[in-house]
Amino acid sequence: MKDSWKKKFAIIWIGQFISLISTSAVNFAVVIWLSLKTGSAEVLAYSAMASLLPQAIIGPIAGVFIDRWDRKKTMIFADAFVAICTLFMSISFYMGYESLILIYVILALRSVGSAFHMPAMQAAIPMLAPESELLRIAGINQTIQSASSIAGPALGALAISWFSIGNVLLLDIIGAIVAIVALLFVVIPNPQLAEKSKTSFNQVWQDIRLGFHEILRNKGLSWLFLYSIIATFCIMPVAVMFPLLTLNHFGGGKFEMSLIEIVWGVGMLIGGGILGLWKPSTSKVVLINCMHIILGATLAFSGWISASAFVTFVGLTTLGGLAASIYQASFMTVLQEQIRPDMMGRVFSMYFSFAIIPSVIGLLSTGFVADTIGVNLTFIILGLLIVLVGILSFFTPALMGLNRKKELSENVHSADNN
Template sequence: MVLRNREFRLLWLGRSVSGLGSWLLVVAVPAHVLVLTGSLTATGLTLAAEFLPPMLLGPFAGVVVDRWDRRRVMIAADVLRAFAVALLLFVREPDDVALVYVAVAAESVGTLAFRPAAQAHIPALVGTGRPLTAANALNSATDGAVRLLGAPLGGLLYAWGGIDLVVWPDIASYLVSAVFIALTKPGPRARRGELGAVIAELREGARFLRDDRAVGGLLVLNTAFLGANAALTSVLVPHGMAAWGGTARAGLVMSGLGVGFLLGAVVVRTLDRFRPRAVLAGALAMTAVGFVVLFTIPWAALPAAVVVGAFGSTALILVQTTVQRRTPDAVLGRVAAVVFAAEAAATFAGALAGPLLAEAATIATVAWVAAGITALCALVVAHPPGRDRVPRRP
């Protein structure tokens, strides 16, 4: 049981608590912007602002993660995120919406440092064998539980008491996470160097991605899939408020994603014996079906959300585990940061494209386009051009 590992247990607790606080805002912040402005575009920009910093700064964050004590990086990131979220307490009028984008972007900078530091630190704590799959599955299950609780709870809290009632628990969650991380053992001392050394390390990470075709191929597929997912996420809350009856019900459907994540985390631990390529292709295909049902059949939205969460999480866990296993620890922070930067670029593009396409056509059109992109990714995985892009598990 990976939780018997004290260092991993503390990291898992910190990650879980801060994740719960963050998910309280997933429904509340876009709903607050929509209430203040009435604009789908302004609402979608909250997601775009979240992923702009990782898109621009992701590779440099990877150098920071690989050069500095990852424990201190995570503590500093949590403190930064607490202060950033506090800015939302000052958003009262439509003219204040710009402050939402500033707060979301600043919080994203902290997440940009925390996520690759945590992901790169896990193999160092549990190894790269079966415990790594168990650790990633546990994190995915926790993410599912956080989605299950956080999204509907955030929607209810916002409906009852406004944005303040949601923001204060999120601030507290980041500070509690910092305490848990601070209880872990210190890492190695920071390596210092000049700008030339930083650039050289960036090139080293880029060379690894270029030379390892499996990791590079996964990066491309993961980016396309997450871009499609972001297009739908950017219109999910407005669609839910109109089609499902308000923020509380939108949060309930989003909790279905959490249930799916829990199921996916349980199932993926039994899939090590199967070929990763077949599992990934099937998971992406089923996610594409779930996208269409979620946005076109209102009465089936909740079970469709469970399907999307279960198969989407399976695909993401498989990609993450393969990257961790194939990447040397010395460059894992940089590679993880590049993966997050690509994810951010895709999410930023999807967050802009989703509302624009919805306003030009319909939200159902966005769902069909996203499903088509995801199905194409499944087809490429199942029948890759040239050599196999997703290797069997070592």
């Protein structure tokens, strides 16, 4: 076990790294294309909604099947489906059919593939590695994602400058093929199910209820979900408006937009590297709360500083990326530690759905809010709300006791075995 899991993750990480770089490049190229073509906050918001809403709607159902199906095959077919959708969009652009509606539809279909791939990947991790290494693995995953966030925007900006948007989309297809090939060389065990469930509406609904009950039975986990959903509700509109803040407030262009994406990735790389190389003794819940406060503060200050303080904006964005990386790794590790293996697909899918649906509501008002109160004030208000979430988390006993309950349960289990 000590040797095999490292080899498996090395193969998976190589495939994921190539895939994430290509996806990051394509995503940023599309953002640049939309920003320069329309200059509209609403268009950026609608594209984000198209990428999120289908995943949120089918997420709980997808989670049921992720727990039933072979998780390796699920990831492979999901990657293949996303690649086919991207290829169709590339062909359409190549033929001269550049339509916003087409972009929204393809982004929505790609979201369906993500609804299966991301939860399956997170659910597979505890089946591959010992629990004591989960936080370190999450840190390395964040490092890989961060490296792709650094290289991706630079590659995307370069690609969109040299090639048409249709040709740039081909990068994502190449990345998906590499990720699929890497998975073919890895054996991923699946959890032992109590019995073979029937694929009927009643049974699927029952499985969804079981996954929901898995969350509700743990009060600390329920509070963690709630606070994370509130924070995500605030983060998503701000994330969509980052290019507009760079363009409109700081007077930037393609270079400045790319730089902001890159330094966010640098911050995430540092955060992931910290967790990958060093196991913090601090409670993961405390880390999550502190990162909420730091991230919210960086967003609020980004909206508050003057237009001449672009260098400060770069520094704040770097710090925000670091906080987001440590938060995400800690949050995923808590879920992987707290949830039974045969329930992880459902729980991760439900989390993504519960977090996305309120975010879509926030995105619906992005254009109106940005035009009414301004992008800067939006950053300040939503950033302060995220800070408030982090502060309230420290005063929630059930949440603060989440790790202590886990440690107590392990000690009792160890004593019983002895």
